[in-house]
Amino acid sequence: MIMRVIPNRSVRILTIVGVVLLALNPLVVERASFGSSSNNGFSLLSGADVSHFAFLATMNHRSIGEASVFAVTDQPFSVARRVRTLGAVEQPWAVQLIEKTAKPLRKGDVCLLSFWARRAPGLGEKGAGKVAVYLQKASPNYNKMIDVVVRLDEQWRRFDVPFVADETYPTAAAELGIGFGFGPQVVDVADVNVTNFRQGVAIDSLPRTPFTYPGMEQQAQWRRQANERIERIRKSELVVEVLDKVGNPVPDAQVSLAQTSHFFPFGTAVEASRLLAQDETSRRYQQELVRLFNRATPENELKWMAVSGAWGPFDRNAVIRCLEWLKNRGISIRGHNLVWPRRDSLPPPVLNLLGRPELLQRMIDKHINEMGALTTPYVTEWDVLNEPVGNPLLVEALGEEAMVNWFKTARGALPKSCRLMVNQDGILTSGGPSDTKRQQEFQSLIAYLIGKGAPLEGVGLESHFGYDVTPPEDLLTILDKLADFGLPLEVTEFTLNVTDEKFQAAYTRDFLTACFSHPAVSGIVLWGFWQGNMFEPNAALYRTDWTLKPNGQVVRDLLLRQWRTETSGKTDASGQLTIRGFRGDYNLTAAKDGKRAGVVTSLTTDSTVKLVLE
Template sequence: MRLAVWMLAVRLYAQGPGVGEPWRVEALQRIERLRKADVKVEVTDARGRPVKGAQVRLQMKRHAFGWGSAVAAQMLLADTPDSEKYRAFVLDNFNSVVFENDLKWPQWEQNRQRALEGIQWMRDHGITRIRGHNLVWPSWRWLPKDLRGLEDDPGAMRRRVMDHIKDEISATRGLVPDWDVLNEPYTNHDVMDILGAGEMAAWFKQAREFDPAAKLFLNDFNIIEAKGLDTEHQNHFFETLRFVRERGAPLDGVGIQGHFREPTPPERMLKILDRFGSLGLPIHITEFDFDTKDEAAQAQFTRDLLMACFSHPKVDAFLMWGFWEGRHWRPNGAMVRRDWSPKPNYEVWRELVFGKWWTDEKGPTNADGVFHRRAFLGDYDIEVTHGGRTGKAAAPVGPGGSTVKVVLN
C-alpha cells in the first residue's frame, strides 16, 4: 500500500505544477536579486576618451555558486573509454566536487595515494572547490574495524579518532577547502555513546588546528527529504549544530543531504532552509539524487529543487551525488545512462546552470563608452572590438557588482 501511494505521488508530480505558482515567482525574483549584479564595461582610447559603439562581449567562465557532484578517484585516474567520458563530463558540468568514498576514514587508510592523486587531478584541471567527505562517521559500520575493539578503552579510542583527524586533514591541508568533519550523527553515534556528545566539538577543534583555512561542516540526511516531514531528525540536527557551537566548535557551514525517493513540496523545503539559515551559516546541499524510474517526475523535481536552492540566500553550493548510471549508488538517480545518453534531468541541469543562469552577452557601448548588463555572479572574460582594435580583460563579478575599464590602444 505504501509503495502504491509513493508511486502515485511521483506520477502526479510528473504532471508538473504551474509556472505561476507563488513560490516559483518569488524564487525567480530572489535569484534575480541575489545571484546577479551590475556589470559596467568602460571603454576608452589610449588618450582616455570614451569610445562609442565599441562591441563588447561579456562571457561567463565560471559560476560563483558551487555546482558540483560526487566523483570517484578511480574513474578520474583510470585509462578506459568510460573513464575518459567520465572526466570530460566532470569538466563540462561542474565547478565543485566531493569525493564520494575516497576520503572516508577506512578508504583513506587503505589507499590514501589514490585519494591524493584524485585531488591533484581535479586541481590540475582547474577545479579547486573540493569537498572532503568525511572525517568522522561515528558508527561501527563506517569506521575502521579496529575501533570496535576500543569500546572498553575510551582514552585509546579518543586518541585514535584525534590522530586520524590530524593525519588526514594535515595531508590534505590547502588542497581541500571544505570538510564534513562529522557525518550523520542522528543515526550514527556509537563513538559519542562512549566518549560523550561533547567529543563532537573536539573533532572540529582538531580539524581547525591542523588546517586553519578549511571550512568545517556538519552533514546530515532526511532534513529536506521524506516530504520534509521528519521533524524529529530535523530537530536533532538543528540542536546538534547549536550544541557543538555552544561548546566552541569552529563550525563554518551546514551540510544538508538530499537523497529523495519522493518529492518534497518546494514551499516546505524553503521553510526548512529558512530555519537552518537562521543559524547564520552557509548551507551546502551536499548529496542530491532522486531515486525513481519516472524520468519526467525526476526532471520536474530536479528543476524545482535547483530553483528553490539557488534562490535561497544561505545556500551557496549544490552537489549531485553522482551523475553516471555506471557509477552510482542508486543508478535510477543518475543524470546520464550507462551508455552516456542524457536523461531529462540532465537536460534540466544544462538548461538552468548553463542556460537561464549563465551570462553571455554582446552589445555596443553607449555615448559615454559604457556597456552595462545585469550578470550572474562569477568569473568573466571580456572582449572589446572597435575599428580593427581589440581589448581584453578578465574580471570577477561579486555581489557588489563590477566596473571594468578596457583601453583600446
C-alpha cells in the same frame, strides 16, 4: 493513465485485531485496460494477497502498530489489509508488512510494481495518509531497488511503477516491504505484486502512475518568486568603460561578455579512479565532469574505512594524484568525511576500543590529524561529523563533548581557509514537514556545537529523495529555519532515485531552483552524474551509454544556459555599458573601427572594468 470513478456498494470486515472498525462506503478507482502489458510476466511473490504478509510493528519492545484483514466486494481484489500506526513514528519501516520473493530476480529484468491503497475512510481522521512500498535486499544493508511513497485519500487507487532491476537476487534474497511509519494513521492496502517480464518488454510499454507534488505546476508562484531572488542575490553589476588610447570615452563600441565559470559551487560526487584512467569511458567521464561542475566530492576515497585499509589496500599516491587532477582544473574539493559514527562506517580497530574511551579518543584525533596532513593542499571544506543524528555510537562511548573536540582537532589540523561542516541526512527529505523529530534533533545538535564553542562553519544537507519529495515551498521553509543559525548551508548529496523520468526532471529543476534562490545556500552537490558510477543508478543524469536523461538536460540547461551570462551590447555616449551577470569568471571584449581590447575578469561584486582600444 485513464481512471474512472464508480461507487462501491459494500465492504465487509472479515477479521479485527485489537481495534474496532466501522462499516465503510468508499469510492473505487477502476483502471482502464493497458493492453498486453501482462504478457509473459510472472509474479516475484507467492501471491498478491496481502493477508499472508508478515506484520512487524515493534520498537523498543513496544507495539507501535496493529493490523487486520477484511473482505472487499466490487473491486478487482477480494481481500485487503488494514494497518493502524500508533504514535509519532517517523521511520516507514518501523510499521511494515513484509514478504520475501518466491522467484529469482536478475539484473536488467523489467518489472512492474503494482498495488492498491487508500486512507481508511469514515474514522474521522484528517489529512492524507501515506504509505511506502519498496523492494529491497532481504539482509543488511537492505539496499532498495525501488522505493515509492504515495499520499492517499479515502478512495481506492491503483499505483503502477515500472522499473529495471539493478541487482541480481536469488529466491528469498529480496523482499517486498510496505511501510506505514509516517505518524498516526490508518491505511488500507490490497493486491500488492511485483511482476517480472525479464527483458521481454520495453519499460515504456508498461502502465505508469503519474506522480506530482504541490508546486509542480508550470505557473507556480513560488517559482516566479524564486527566480526573482536568483536575479537579485546571484548576480552583480558590471560597468564596462571603453576608452581610446588617450583616455577619451568611445561610444557605440561593441562589447561582448561570456561567462567561463561560476562563482557558486555546483558539484558532484566522483569516483577518483575514473580521473586517472585513460580508457574511452573514463575520458568521457572526465569531459562531462569538467563541463558541468566546479566542485567535487570523492565519494569513498577519503572515508575512514578506505584510508584504514578496511576496504582493501589504500593507495595514498593515487588519491593525491586524483586530488591534484581536480585542483589543477579549478574544481574545488569537499572532504567526506572525518568522523561517521555509524558502526559499519568505523574500522574494526575503532570498534574494538569502544570500551576504552581514552584510547578511542586518541585514535580519532590521530585519524583527523592524518587526514589533515594528507588533504591540506587540496580540500576546501570537510564534513568533520557525518550523520550524527541517528548514529549515537561514539557519543555513547565518549560523551557529547567529544563532538566539540573533533571540530577543534580538525581546526588545528586544517588551514583556516578550509570550512568545517556537519553533514546530516533526512532534513530536507522530510516529504514536507519542517518540524520532524529528526529536524529538531539536528537543530539542537547545531545549537549545542555552537554553544560549546566548536568551530562549526557550515551545515551540510544530504538530500537523497525518492518519490516522496518535499514540495519546494516546504524546502524553503526548512532552509529558513536552518539559516537562523547564521551558517552557510550546502546541499551535499542530491539524488532523486525514481524511475519516472518526467517527474524526475521536473523536481530536479524545482529542487535546484529553490535551493539556488535561498540566500543561505552556498553550494549544491549532486551524488554522482553517470549511471555507471552511481550509488543510486536511477538518479543519474547520463545513462550508461552516455545518452542524456531528461533530468540531465534540466541540469545542463540550468548550469550552462539559464544560470550563465553571455551577452553583448554597445556603449552609450559616455563610453559605458552596464551589464548584470551571474557571479563568476568572464571573457570580456570590446571593438570599434578595427580596434579591439579584451580581458579575463571576475565578477564577484558590483564593479567597473576599463578597456582601452588600440
